[in-house]
Amino acid sequence: MSNLLIQGATVLTMEEHDAVFKDGEIAVAGDKIISAGPRGSVPGEFKADRVLDGSGMVVMPGFVNCHTHAAMTLLRSYADDMPLMQWLNEKIWPLEAKMRPEDFHWGTMLCCLEMIKSGTTTFADMYFEMDLVALAVEMSGLRACLSRGMIGVAANAKTAVDESIKLVEEWQGKAGGRITTMFGPHAPYTCPPEYLKKVVKLAADHNVGIHIHVAETKDEIDQIKGNYGLTPVQYLDENGVFDVPVLAAHCVHLNKDDIAILKQKNVRVAHCPESNMKLASGISPVIELLDAGVVVGLGTDSAASNNNLDMMEETRSAALLQKVATGDPMALPSFAALRMATTDGARALGLEDVGLIKPGMKADLILVDFRRPHLYPRHDLYAHVVYAAQSSDIDTVIINGKIVMEGRRVLTMDEKEVMTQAQKCADRLVGEE
Ligand SMILES: N[C@@H](CCSC[C@H]1O[C@@H](n2cnc3c(=O)[nH]cnc32)[C@H](O)[C@@H]1O)C(=O)O
Numbered sequence: 435m436s437n438l439l440i441q442g443a444t445v446l447t448m449e450e451h452d453a454v455f456k457d458g459e460i461a462v463a464g465d466k467i468i469s470a471g472p473r474g475s476v477p478g479e480f481k482a483d484r485v486l487d488g489s490g491m492v493v494m495p496g497f498v499n500c501h502t503h504a505a506m507t508l509l510r511s512y513a514d515d516m517p518l519m520q521w522l523n524e525k526i527w528p529l530e531a532k533m534r535p536e537d538f539h540w541g542t543m544l545c546c547l548e549m550i551k552s553g554t555t556t557f558a559d560m561y562f563e564m565d566l567v568a569l570a571v572e573m574s575g576l577r578a579c580l581s582r583g584m585i586g587v588a589a590n591a592k593t594a595v596d597e598s599i600k601l602v603e604e605w606q607g608k609a610g611g612r613i614t615t616m617f618g619p620h621a622p623y624t625c626p627p628e629y630l631k632k633v634v635k636l637a638a639d640h641n642v643g644i645h646i647h648v649a650e651t652k653d654e655i656d657q658i659k660g661n662y663g664l665t666p667v668q669y670l671d672e673n674g675v676f677d678v679p680v681l682a683a684h685c686v687h688l689n690k691d692d693i694a695i696l697k698q699k700n701v702r703v704a705h706c707p708e709s710n711m712k713l714a715s716g717i718s719p720v721i722e723l724l725d726a727g728v729v730v731g732l733g734t735d736s737a738a739s740n741n742n743l744d745m746m747e748e749t750r751s752a753a754l755l756q757k758v759a760t761g762d763p764m765a766l767p768s769f770a771a772l773r774m775a776t777t778d779g780a781r782a783l784g785l786e787d788v789g790l791i792k793p794g795m796k797a798d799l800i801l802v803d804f805r806r807p808h809l810y811p812r813h814d815l816y817a818h819v820v821y822a823a824q825s826s827d828i829d830t831v832i833i834n835g836k837i838v839m840e841g842r843r844v845l846t847m848d849e850k851e852v853m854t855q856a857q858k859c860a861d862r863l864v865g866e867e
């Protein structure tokens with residue numbers, strides 16, 4: 435266990451708007467923050483093994499990416515500019531069927547590398563071959579909430595259940611506590627009622643949550659209405675899905691009753707504005723969700739529908755999109771957008787000790803170098819992070835008390851090797867077509 439002291443940075447604790455320490459000091463012991471305040475606030479008995487000079491930097495909680503499909507990073511810019519079902523059926527699913535073990539490894543490593551370099555410290559992933567994903571996450575140093583995507587109408591529906599159970603039983607709490615797990619029934623349109631009920635029982639028995647795509651497109655609404663006479667939210671509610679903790683990705687097409695159900699059942703939403711814009715799925719009623727008291731986190735979705743995993747950019751998109759959608763420039767102001775990208779994202783994943791800078795929280799921190807022309811002059815620091823900063827301004831990333839990037843050099847993996855191997859895998863995958 436080593437002790438880390440970060441000195442001289444401006445600390446955005448994210449607890450509330452005014453909880454900022456200029457020339458601050460953060461003490462980290464092992465994986466936890468033990469104190470945060472102005473210079474001189476660290477307990478006298480604290481002995482640092484390492485002191486990081488944060489002068490000129492802003493330190494804040496790392497970003498929490500609430501919805502990804504990590505290994506799909508291999509499919510970045512492979513299939514673009516088409517609607518969801520055509521994109522999945524014609525392009526993505528046929529290629530995923532050809533993926534080999536090395537693809538899951540290098541695809542996830544590339545995803546983790548990109549996320550660390552853009553300040554993400556935690557992500558929620560839904561994919562398959564999750565042992566390989568978990569091993570890559572363990573190597574990368576990231577924190578992750580992993581689920582095995584399950585398509586109830588597919589030939590491998592039963593295998594997917596068995597593999598999900600294995601993931602939860604073998605990986606929950608592993609990698610020094612950095613990995614948690616969920617069950618991942620893919621979506622209302624791929625999971626029939628009996629399948630959903632089985633998965634809910636498994637989640638309850640294993641005391642973990644569910645990660646699922648919900649109400650992503652207008653087509654989905656029509657299909658579920660046609661089959662069951664219900665909205666996707668009502669359909670999931672009727673089948674007991676919301677009786678366990680749920681992370682619902684997208685939630686684009688919701689009516690007032692849906693929003694009331696989400697609030698009443700404490701469903702957490704992973705809002706993915708860039709994926710929703712790119713696939714022209716629509717605009718999630720985020721302001722209505724927030725007004726109703728629903729917890730909303732932010733996600734990129736995969737690099738095949740975004741096409742990057744940059745949470746700083748996603749936060750800006752989220753803020754701008756709500757302003758356009760509502761015609762109200764006050765909608766989702768910078769502090770609220772940043773809370774969504776950090777603190778509330780952690781809550782959405784059920785991580786109570788992640789997403790804030792305060793004693794007792796996990797030390798997941800990023801240092802943003804503000805000594806850049808586009809970050810002068812300094813008025814409102816939250817506005818700077820959301821509207822002016824670039825993820826390449828992020829200098830240092832700390833996860834679970836460990837420095838994983840310093841001076842923009844990632845310490846947990848060989849960056850060049852990851853890019854080279856990912857290109858090789860992608861070339862082979864597409865070459866097999
Ligand atoms: N096909 C897998 C299991 C599904 S994992 C999760 C799935 O979600 C898919 N996916 C990615 N983005 C989206 C989206 O925006 N909406 C719905 N599905 C998506 C992704 O391609 C992946 O197939 C199997 O062989 O068992």
Ligand SMILES: [Zn+2]
Pocket residue numbers: 501502503647683735736
């Ligand atoms: Zn998705």
